[in-house]
Amino acid sequence: MSTPNNEPTDTEIKKADDGQKKNPLQRLLAWRPKKVTTEQLAAMGVATLLAYGAVSNVNMAVCVMISWVTFGKATGKSPLDPGQWPGFVAIYAGIWVANNFLRPARIALAVAIGPYFERLVNFWQRKFKISQQLAFGFTVFLVNICGTFSLLFGGLLLVTTATGTPLLKTVQDPPALVTKR
16 A cells, blocks of 8 residues: 555555665665655754754755856846746756755754854844744844845845856847837
8 A cells, every 4th residue: 555645655665675676766765765745844943943044045046046057158148138038947947956865864954053043033032032933033034035035136146247147138138119209
């Protein structure tokens, strides 16, 4: 019996591990890391969940930067140029799909840095004499919102300048038509 998404259950994998000959799919599924849900991350503490959000945001910002430079080097244009967005999105989607294999590493990193986020939340709580919920929200705002946008836009400026790829439009919009009365 398999789970609803046709993955073998832990019992099936255990039976396959009990000396029975395993087919290649069973070996692969027995090796793969178990899926970690956001509920399981939350059970590790809200700081770990906060850390996972930050790690994921950094990861996706880096993917955008890599996609932007790859697209710019391949076409000589910015993704912001007219008609270029579909090509950029295709490159980004390919990198995003490949990047999903790094999810276990992102989770491990979040678990490792979770205690630092907890210290940061506690620091804000002590420094400003605010509730833990407010300190948590402040940390989310600073790290996951301000930090992500700073990394994304600052990183795009840095990598496009360093690689000579276009950041902004390379094609000027045609002038607006002006009619005389």
